[in-house]
Amino acid sequence: MENTATPINWFPGHMAKTKRILMEQIRRIDLVIELCDARLPYSSRNPEINTIAHGKKRIILLNKADLADPKVTSQWIRFIQQGGFETYAIDSKKVKSKDIIEKIQNATKDIVDKALEKGIRKTVRVMVLGVPNVGKSTLINQLRGKGIAQTGDRPGVTRSNQWVRITPYLELLDTPGMLWPRLDDQIAAKRLCYIGSVKDEVTDQYMLAVSLLEELESCCPEAVISRFHIDNIELKGQELLDAVCKGRGWLLKGNQYDYDRAASxxxxxxxxxxxxxxxxxxxxxxxEIQE
Ligand SMILES: Nc1nc2c(ncn2[C@@H]2O[C@H](COP(=O)(O)OP(=O)(O)O)[C@@H](O)[C@H]2O)c(=O)[nH]1
Ligand SMILES: [Mg+2]
Structure with missing residues (x-):
C-alpha cells in the first residue's frame, strides 16, 4: 500500500467564521490562554493566534501532559519560555483551580491595578483558545468548580457565547476550537487527526492508523513492539498493519485481517x-514556533 492519502480538508468555512468571531471578541479580553496538546506542541499550536492575540497578554498551557513524555515536555517548556512566553504543563482534568486562577491574577495584576487607580474594580476577561479537543471546556469546568453559576444574567454575557464567571472579578470565554489553515502542512494535519482534533468521519482511518504506527515505530519502537506484539520494527504501510493484526489477533472469518478494527x-x-x-x-x- 502506498502512502497517498487524499489531503485532509481541515479548514472548512466555519473556521474562517470562528476566526472572525474571535477577532470581534478580542477587544474585551485582558489575557489569552492558549491551550495546546503536550503530545504535539508544534502541530497543535495555531500560528493565527499571533494575529488574533496580538498585543494581548498570553499564557501557553501544554495540556494533557499526563499523556506526554515528561522529559520532552520539560524541553518544550524551556523552549517556549525562551520565546518570551509564560508557559506551564497541565492535566486539565486534575489541575487545581486555585493555581491557575493565581497565574491569571499575576499575569493581569498591572491591568487591575491601573483600573484601581481610577477607582474601578475591574473584571478580568480571559479568552481560552486552542484546536478542537485540546481540553478547553474541561479546563474551564475545572476552574468553575461546583456551585459557581454561569454568567447568564448580564446583557452580552450569555450562555450561548460561553462566558463563564469564575470569581466575582474573573470571567472566562470558552471558544469553539479552531484549526490552523496551513493546507500545505500535511504532517501537522495528520498529527491533529491522531489526537482527535479533526473529525474521524472526514479522515481515512486506515491511512491514519498506518501513518500513526509508522511515526510510533520511529519515535518509540519498544512501545509498538510490546503493545502490538510485532517483532519486525522495519515494516511499513500495509505490511505493518498486517503484522499488528496478526500480533493482536484481529482476524475475520477466513483468516482475513480485520483492518477496520485494527485502525480504530x-x-x-x-x-x-x-x-x-x-x-x-x-x-x-x-x-520555529516563536514569531
Ligand atoms: N488525559 C487527559 N484528557 C483530557 C485532558 N483535558 C481534556 N481531556 C479530555 O479530552 C477530551 C476533549 O476535551 P474538551 O474539554 O471537550 O476539549 P475542547 O474541544 O478543547 O473543549 C475530553 O474527553 C476530555 O476529558 C487532560 O489534561 N488529560
Ligand atoms: Mg469545548
Whole structure:
C-alpha cells in the first residue's frame, strides 16, 4: 500500500467564521490562554493566534501532559519560555483551580491595578483558545468548580457565547476550537487527526492508523513492539498493519485481517495513552514556533 492519502480538508468555512468571531471578541479580553496538546506542541499550536492575540497578554498551557513524555515536555517548556512566553504543563482534568486562577491574577495584576487607580474594580476577561479537543471546556469546568453559576444574567454575557464567571472579578470565554489553515502542512494535519482534533468521519482511518504506527515505530519502537506484539520494527504501510493484526489477533472469518478494527483500536489506544506517555514532536525537530 502506498502512502497517498487524499489531503485532509481541515479548514472548512466555519473556521474562517470562528476566526472572525474571535477577532470581534478580542477587544474585551485582558489575557489569552492558549491551550495546546503536550503530545504535539508544534502541530497543535495555531500560528493565527499571533494575529488574533496580538498585543494581548498570553499564557501557553501544554495540556494533557499526563499523556506526554515528561522529559520532552520539560524541553518544550524551556523552549517556549525562551520565546518570551509564560508557559506551564497541565492535566486539565486534575489541575487545581486555585493555581491557575493565581497565574491569571499575576499575569493581569498591572491591568487591575491601573483600573484601581481610577477607582474601578475591574473584571478580568480571559479568552481560552486552542484546536478542537485540546481540553478547553474541561479546563474551564475545572476552574468553575461546583456551585459557581454561569454568567447568564448580564446583557452580552450569555450562555450561548460561553462566558463563564469564575470569581466575582474573573470571567472566562470558552471558544469553539479552531484549526490552523496551513493546507500545505500535511504532517501537522495528520498529527491533529491522531489526537482527535479533526473529525474521524472526514479522515481515512486506515491511512491514519498506518501513518500513526509508522511515526510510533520511529519515535518509540519498544512501545509498538510490546503493545502490538510485532517483532519486525522495519515494516511499513500495509505490511505493518498486517503484522499488528496478526500480533493482536484481529482476524475475520477466513483468516482475513480485520483492518477496520485494527485502525480504530490503534488510534483509540494511542489517544488513551495505552502505549505509554508519548510526545511526537520535540523542539529540536519542530520548526520555529516563536514569531
Ligand atoms: N488525559 C487527559 N484528557 C483530557 C485532558 N483535558 C481534556 N481531556 C479530555 O479530552 C477530551 C476533549 O476535551 P474538551 O474539554 O471537550 O476539549 P475542547 O474541544 O478543547 O473543549 C475530553 O474527553 C476530555 O476529558 C487532560 O489534561 N488529560
Ligand atoms: Mg469545548
Amino acid at each position: 483500536v490503534v488510534i483509540d489506544e494511542f489517544r488513551a495513552g495505552k502505549l505509554g506517555r508519548i510526545t511526537l514532536e520535540n523542539p529540536q525537530n519542530a520548526k
